[in-house]
Every structure is written in C-alpha cells, then in structure tokens.
Amino acid sequence: MAYSSSTRTEKLWAAxxxxxxxxxxxxxxxxxxxxxxxxxxxxxxxxxxxxSAMAKAATTRKKRKVVVITFGGGARDQETFAPEGQxxxxxxxxxxxxxxxxxxxxVNRGILGHYVATASLVTGVYETFNNFAAVPPAxxxxxxxxxxxxxxxxxxxxxxxxxxxxNRIGESSHPSYGVGTGATVILPKHLLTAALAGGSGDYEHxxxxxxxxxxxxxELGGREFELQQLEMLLKLSVDxxxxxxxxxxxxxxxxxxxxRQLMRQVAPSLLWITMHDIxxxxxxxxxxxxxxxxxxxxxxxxxxxAIQTEPEYAGNTTLxxxxxxxxxxxxxxxxxxxxxxxxxxxxxxxxxxxxLGAGVRPGVVYDRATESTDLVPTLGSMLDFSASLAQxxxxxxxx
Amino acid sequence: xxxxxxxxxxxxxxxxxxxKLATDYxxxxxxxxxxxxxxxxxxVIDYDFKFPPExxxxxxxLANLSSLSPEQTKEWFQGFAQISSSGKLEKLxxxxxxxxxxxxxxxxxxxxxxxxxxxxxxxxxxxxxxxAVPPEPPAAPRLGIAVIGQGAAAHDEPLFRKLRAHGGYFxxxxxxxxxxxxxxxxxxxAKAQPAPYAHWYIDGGQEMAHDPALTCVSYKALEPxxxxxxxxxxxxxxxxxMGPETLRTLLAQMRPVDLGMAPSGDAVLDRFQVKLLxxxxxxxxxxxxFAQWAARETLRRAQPLTLLVRFAPRxxxxxxxxxxxxxxxxxxxxxxxxxxxxxxGSYYTYLNQQRLTGAERSSFLVWFEGHNEAVAIGPALPRGxxxxxxxxxxxxxxxxx
Numbered sequence: 132m133a134y135s136s137s138t139r140t141e142k143l144w145a146a147x148x149x150x151x152x153x154x155x156x157x158x159x160x161x162x163x164x165x166x167x168x169x170x171x172x173x174x175x176x177x178x179x180x181x182x183s184a185m186a187k188a189a190t191t192r193k194k195r196k197v198v199v200i201t202f203g204g205g206a207r208d209q210e211t212f213a214p215e216g217q218x219x220x221x222x223x224x225x226x227x228x229x230x231x232x233x234x235x236x237x238v239n240r241g242i243l244g245h246y247v248a249t250a251s252l253v254t255g256v257y258e259t260f261n262n263f264a265a266v267p268p269a270x271x272x273x274x275x276x277x278x279x280x281x282x283x284x285x286x287x288x289x290x291x292x293x294x295x296x297x298n299r300i301g302e303s304s305h306p307s308y309g310v311g312t313g314a315t316v317i318l319p320k321h322l323l324t325a326a327l328a329g330g331s332g333d334y335e336h337x338x339x340x341x342x343x344x345x346x347x348x349x350e351l352g353g354r355e356f357e358l359q360q361l362e363m364l365l366k367l368s369v370d371x372x373x374x375x376x377x378x379x380x381x382x383x384x385x386x387x388x389x390x391r392q393l394m395r396q397v398a399p400s401l402l403w404i405t406m407h408d409i410x411x412x413x414x415x416x417x418x419x420x421x422x423x424x425x426x427x428x429x430x431x432x433x434x435x436x437a438i439q440t441e442p443e444y445a446g447n448t449t450l451x452x453x454x455x456x457x458x459x460x461x462x463x464x465x466x467x468x469x470x471x472x473x474x475x476x477x478x479x480x481x482x483x484x485x486x487l488g489a490g491v492r493p494g495v496v497y498d499r500a501t502e503s504t505d506l507v508p509t510l511g512s513m514l515d516f517s518a519s520l521a522q523x524x525x526x527x528x529x530x
Numbered sequence: 531x532x533x534x535x536x537x538x539x540x541x542x543x544x545x546x547x548x549x550k551l552a553t554d555y556x557x558x559x560x561x562x563x564x565x566x567x568x569x570x571x572x573x574v575i576d577y578d579f580k581f582p583p584e585x586x587x588x589x590x591x592l593a594n595l596s597s598l599s600p601e602q603t604k605e606w607f608q609g610f611a612q613i614s615s616s617g618k619l620e621k622l623x624x625x626x627x628x629x630x631x632x633x634x635x636x637x638x639x640x641x642x643x644x645x646x647x648x649x650x651x652x653x654x655x656x657x658x659x660x661x662a663v664p665p666e667p668p669a670a671p672r673l674g675i676a677v678i679g680q681g682a683a684a685h686d687e688p689l690f691r692k693l694r695a696h697g698g699y700f701x702x703x704x705x706x707x708x709x710x711x712x713x714x715x716x717x718x719x720a721k722a723q724p725a726p727y728a729h730w731y732i733d734g735g736q737e738m739a740h741d742p743a744l745t746c747v748s749y750k751a752l753e754p755x756x757x758x759x760x761x762x763x764x765x766x767x768x769x770x771x772m773g774p775e776t777l778r779t780l781l782a783q784m785r786p787v788d789l790g791m792a793p794s795g796d797a798v799l800d801r802f803q804v805k806l807l808x809x810x811x812x813x814x815x816x817x818x819x820f821a822q823w824a825a826r827e828t829l830r831r832a833q834p835l836t837l838l839v840r841f842a843p844r845x846x847x848x849x850x851x852x853x854x855x856x857x858x859x860x861x862x863x864x865x866x867x868x869x870x871x872x873x874x875g876s877y878y879t880y881l882n883q884q885r886l887t888g889a890e891r892s893s894f895l896v897w898f899e900g901h902n903e904a905v906a907i908g909p910a911l912p913r914g915x916x917x918x919x920x921x922x923x924x925x926x927x928x929x930x931x
Contacts (some may be wrong), residue, residue, distance in 0.1 A: 142728035144713045164906075169931065215691065242640045242641060257643070259641040261637075263773060263775070270678055311705045376850070379850055381712075381849065382850065383852070385850070410846075413811050413812065414812035414814050414815060414816055414819060415810075415811060415813070415816060415819030415822060415823065415871075416817070416818055416819055416844065416847070417870055417871045417873075417874035418864075418868070418870035418871050419847055422867075461877075461878070461881060462887055464882075467823070469874075470811065470812075472813070474649075475640075475645045475646065475649065502534075
C-alpha cells in the first residue's frame with residue numbers, strides 16, 4: 132500500500148512536540164464553534180436538544196430522503212471556517228450553516244486515503260484495504276442496509292463519485308450482502324470518456340483519476356453504469372451530455388450536473404455525492420486548492436437549492452455535508468501543510484459535519500466528539516434501517 | 531530476519547562510506563527494534579550522497595546509540611518495541627531496501643491503527659536524541675529570502691498575510707535591480723562564510739547569472755530531466771499490473787544517469803535534484819510547487835546559512851471545458867495564481883527556516899518582485915509593524931541582519 136507516513140528524519144526535524152491528539156481535536160472544535168458563533172450567529176447545542184419535533188413530525192418516514200455530500204478531498208479550517216478562510220466559503224457561511232446543525236468535532240481514526248476513508252464513511256467501519264485497489268469494502272454499506280431492511284429497489288440508492296477507484300463503493304464483499312444488493316455507482320468522468328470515445332481531443336488530464344497519484348488510474352471493476360443508461364435512466368442524450376460537459380470547468384461540476392439529473396429523473400431516496408476537486412492540493416499549488424474550496428462551496432449550495440426546488444425532495448430531505456478527513460497542519464514538520472494528509476495529525480483527522488433539512492434543528496452547534504463511523508448508524512436511525520455491523524453509534528442530536 | 535541477526539557482511543551492497551559506517555556500528559544496530567532500525571538504515575544507505583549536516587547527524591546518532599547501555603536502549607526504544615510488526619514485514623529485505631520497508635511499515639501502521647503510537651515513539655525518541663546530542667548552532671545567523679510574483683501585475687488580496695505578524699511590512703520598496711541586489715548580498719555571505727552547500731539559490735524558472743560560490747537549482751535547468759522522467763512515468767503506467775506502489779518504488783530507485791544527467795556531475799547535488807522530482811508531488815508539473823518543495827528540502831537537509839528562493843510563474847491549470855474543446859495551452863502561464871502559490875510558499879519557507887537551530891538569530895525577507903511591497907523579519911525588527919517610508923532592498927537586508 133502506498134500510504135505515506137512522516138519519515139523518521141522529518142520527525143527528528145520536528146522542533147516542537149504537540150499536545151495530545153485528543154486535546155488538539157477538542158481545541159479545534161472549540162475554535163470552530165467560536166468562528167461560527169461569531170460569523171453565523173449559531174447557538175451552542177447539547178445532547179439534550181433533539182431535532183425540531185415539528186420538523187420531524189412533518190416528515191413522514193416513507194417519503195424521507197437523504198443526500199450526503201463528502202466535501203471534496205478535505206480542507207483545513209484556516210481556509211474555511213477560521214476568520215481568514217471564511218471568504219472562501221460564502222455559501223456555507225451565509226446560506227447553509229445558519230440552517231444547519233453543525234458538529235464541530237468529527238474525528239476520523241482510520242486510514243487517510245480518499246477511497247478507503249469514504250468507504251469507511253459508507254460502512255460505518257474503519258476499512259483497512261489498499262486505498263488504490265479496485266476492491267469493494269469488506270463491511271456492508273449503508274446502501275445495502277437501506278435496501279435490504281426497507282426492501283427498496285436498486286434505483287433508490289445511488290452514488291456519484293469522481294474516479295474509477297470508487298466504482299466498487301456501492302456494495303461490499305460481505306457474504307450477507309454484496310453483488311446486486313447495493314447502490315448504483317455512476318462515475319461521470321468515466322461516462323464522459325465513453326461519450327468522447329473516438330473524438331479528437333486529448334482528455335488525459337481531464338480523466339486523471341486521483342490527485343495523489345496523478346499519472347495512475349486503476350482499472351474499472353464491479354458493475355458499471357453504462358453509457359446507454361444515460362438516455363434510458365437519466366433522459367439525457369449522449370450529445371446533450373457532451374455539450375453540457377463542454378460548459379463546465381471541473382469534474383465536480385460534472386458530478387453535480389449528473390446528480391441533479393438523477394434527482395430530477397430518478398429521485399433516489401439515498402444519494403451519495405463525493406466531491407474531489409479540492410484534492411488538487413496534492414499538486415502543491417495553493418491557489419488551485421483555494422479555487423477548489425470555493426467551487427465546492429458553490430456546488431454544495433447548488434445541491435441544497437436543488438433539494439429545495441425538486442418536488443420529490445423539497446421538505447422531506449436531510450442533507451449531510453462532511454469531509455472524509457482534513458489536511459496536514461502547517462505546524463507539523465513531517466508534512467508540507469495544505470498539500471497532503473499524510474501525517475495523521477489532529478488537524479488531518481478532526482473534521483466537521485453539517486446536517487440540514489428535514490428533522491434537523493437549525494442554527495445549533497454541537498461540540499462533543501463524534502466519529503466518522505457514526506454517520507451510517509445515524510442514517511439508519513433516521514430512515515429506519517439497522518446498520519448492525521457498523522462500529523459507530525447514532526448521533527442522538529439528530530434522532 | 532530481525533536486527534539481532536545482523537552481520538557486517540550483509541552491508542556489502544551499500545555504497546563505500548555507508549558500508550563502513552554500518553559495519554562500524556553493527557553492534558549498536560543489532561540492539562534496535564525492527565520498526566526503528568529500518569528507517570535508520572534508510573538514512574545510512576544514502577550516507578555517501580548526504581549533505582554535510584546530514585552526515586554529521588547520522589554519525590552522532592550512531593555514536594550515541596552505541597554509547598547506550600542495554601537498559602538505556604530498552605528505555606529509549608520501548609515505544610518502538612511496543613509497535614507490533616508482522617511476519618510479512620520481517621521477511622522483507624529491509625537491509626538492502628530500507629526505503630521500501632519503511633513504505634510497507636507505514637501502510638501497516640495505518641491499517642493496524644498504530645500510527646499515533648508510532649508518532650509518539652518517534653517524537654519521544656527525537657526529543658531524547660536532541661537532548662543527548664544537541665544540534666550544532668549555525669556558523670552565522672541564517673538568512674532566508676523569498677522573491678515572489680514574477681510576471682504578476684497586481685494582486686486582488688493583500689500579500690504576506692501570514693508573515694506580516696512576524697516582522698515589518700514595507701510598502702515603498704525601490705524595486706530597481708532588486709534580484710541582482712539580493713543575489714549580490716547572498717554571494718557576499720557565501721564568500722564571508724565559505725562552506726560546501728551552505729549558500730543556495732533556487733529559481734522556479736530560468737536562473738539568473740550568479741556567483742559560482744552559490745549552490746544553484748533551477749526548474750528551467752532541470753527541464754530535460756523532467757521530460758525524461760515524465761516519459762518514463764507514462765511508459766511505466768501503461769504496463770500491465772503497474773500500480774502506485776510499484777511506480778513509487780521505481781521512482782525511488784532512479785539515479786541521475788537514468789534521467790540523462792552526466793555521470794561527471796556533483797553526485798550529492800544531482801541526487802538531491804532527482805529526489806526533488808521523484809519524491810515531490812507536483813514538482814514535475816508546477817514550477818511554484820518545485821520552488822517551494824526545493825526550498826523546504828534544502829532547509830531540512832542542507833540546513834544552509836543562506837537561501838534565496840525565487841518563484842516563477844507556473845503553467846496554467848486548464849479547466850475542463852478547454853480540455854474538452856481540444857485547446858492545448860501548455861505554454862500558457864498563470865502569474866496571478868502563481869503569486870498566490872508563492873505567497874504561501876514563502877510562508878512555508880520561513881516556517882521551515884525557523885525549525886532549524888539558531889532560529890532566534892535568523893532573519894527573513896520576502897519581496898514582491900518588481901513591486902514595492904516586502905516583509906522583513908529579523909531579531910531587531912519589531913513585529914506586526916508597517917512602514918511607508920521609501921527604502922531599498924539593501925537597507926532592508928542591513929536592518930534584519
């Protein structure tokens with residue numbers, strides 16, 4: 132496996148020994164709370180405050196829908212929630228956070244590689260497979276729990292993901308679940324490759340799979356969403372798809388375009404969208420990393436807007452936005468600041484989550500520590516399925 | 531195999547000086563846990579190609595390890611000893627391929643949730659080592675200079691936001707002959723304190739004429755090397771079964787001659803330059819990334835007395851719609867984006883300089899090339915101040931020294 136850790140010499144180079152990771156994570160959470168209280172006027176919540184009873188009652192569980200967005204490859208507070216970073220996330224700060232329950236301390240104790248970390252989010256178990264291998268998660272996914280317990284058809288659970296490596300994330304290799312029981316995974320960039328086959332352009336850069344290993348794209352494995360299904364399921368001709376793609380500036384914009392098409396035409400009850408543009412940070416160009424954050428901020432607001440305007444989603448949908456993990460701090464000499472997420476320091480492990488929409492008490496900040504693996508059991512409690520093999524626990528403030 | 535089984539003849543494939551060093555200290559190496567010894571050997575095996583401060587550090591570390599009693603050794607390495615290894619790791623050739631071993635160990639630590647324990651053990655060890663063998667102070671106060679924004683006309687957001695708090699912001703700097711002035715100042719320091727690899731000039735573009743006493747690395751000069759490297763990388767990834775791990779291993783094994791560098795060159799410097807391109811992420815593509823990473827690695831490894839890093843515009847990142855339209859613009863530059871990159875890069879260069887010994891006497895200057903803005907940081911300069919008094923770069927250098 133190719134996970135990088137800080138080297139020994141870099142550790143020796145370190146001039147300062149940090150406080151304990153737990154203390155640093157707590158401090159990060161406190162800082163986030165203060166940033167948000169100052170900038171967005173949010174109040175501090177507690178575990179005793181559940182979601183709004185009225186909001187909950189208004190949402191019948193039969194119609195309940197959930198959209199999850201993973202926030203693009205990880206971004207640090209200093210480029211987002213800290214005072215100097217808030218200019219990069221105007222949509223989150225002004226539109227989404229005031230409507231959300233915000234969790235300031237979501238700790239990821241797993242492997243900080245995007246595919247394996249997203250798989251951990253999806254299963255509620257810290258997966259340990261090779262981040263760069265086209266393998267399914269070992270533990271059942273949220274999509275499998277959802278479909279099996281609620282007897283939902285395949286069309287009711289979808290994943291929109293950035294790269295070939297994510298093609299297996301829709302269903303696990305667990306013997307009680309597995310093939311045919313999970314979500315349909317759609318890889319918009321891969322679709323675009325298929326649509327452009329035979330064209331004259333050089334799309335190598337566009338189709339780059341992974342910013343951590345930019346010259347490498349794993350083979351596709353698992354069930355593949357076929358180009359022909361574009362027209363059949365999404366009511367989108369290949370020509371229209373190509374034409375629209377030519378107006379977009381990034382792969383995440385393409386993902387959101389496809390996600391909106393899915394919401395309009397298929398209206399799945401469980402939709403998972405993985406953003407990835409921010410991870411351009413691995414190339415070391417700070418301005419491109421900032422551009423990625425600003426774009427992701429805008430795209431999150433677009434999805435929220437779509438939720439509010441699509442009849443199938445309006446009023447009955449809960450949106451979750453969370454990074455899979457953070458990025459290294461400037462202070463850890465073993466890393467190179469924003470560029471990577473290799474040190475495993477507190478900053479790269481301590482992220483956040485916002486929930487908004489149906490069943491969520493808006494405008495509240497929760498400081499207590501939760502884990503990335505808590506998301507799936509929480510979704511289970513919200514949607515009435517049992518995430519029986521997940522390691523995490525339901526978040527009571529959302530139930 | 532475990533470290534206790536080590537024998538001198540097992541280092542026969544090491545370069546000559548590394549072989550002698552490892553052989554001399556084999557008794558000390560035998561007492562160390564595997565999770566530590568491989569990373570030490572990773573440094574030792576490259577000893578012949580290390581910079582002087584690195585060599586000295588390895589020698590002192592080995593001497594210190596050799597002086598520890600068995601009880602002390604146990605105490606120093608109890609954190610590492612508690613890390614569970616695996617049979618697979620123990621079967622690897624960690625003597626001749628310690629870097630690959632460390633990569634596998636890293637994966638093992640992540641997947642077994644032992645990374646935090648390893649981090650703690652490494653930091654504890656580093657603190658003990660630093661106390662037992664304090665790093666030497668520099669022969670003279672260090673000076674770092676970052677020149678940013680070449681080709682950028684203006685900027686939308688304030689510059690030097692992270693550095694201003696550490697020194698004085700100057701808004702009326704005379705930019706005339708600025709780069710020449712700074713290079714002359716750096717050359718004067720090289721002549722006043724001559725030492726191998728102690729005074730560096732890194733350019734993210736085409737290097738300017740400079741004194742031969744400076745060690746120079748430039749993105750432009752490495753263009754043929756980068757081209758060969760990219761060709762090789764593209765060739766490798768087309769091969770069946772190729773994955774990121776294998777590619778990384780291949781890159782780590784590349785030597786200067788493999789990338790077209792003359793065998794008669796400076797072996798230490800050439801190895802360093804190859805590592806910048808094979809170990810750095812994005813250094814092959816973006817000149818701003820190259821300059822920042824080169825400055826970081828120079829500070830970490832060569833620990834220079836003087837470093838001047840000049841950022842140049844990088845190629846523009848093409849948006850998706852342009853790529854789809856078949857527009858190729860490899861030669862098109864992005865001066866505005868590069869200024870933002872370099873602004874952050876200069877902050878990182880400052881942080882990295884301040885991690886070295888003698889930080890309290892070090893000084894740093896960052897200047898927006900061709901413009902009037904600079905931040906100067908030095909022991910005598912008050913922090914968080916601003917000045918609109920007309921000044922030139924020589925005066926600023928005098929103030930911070």
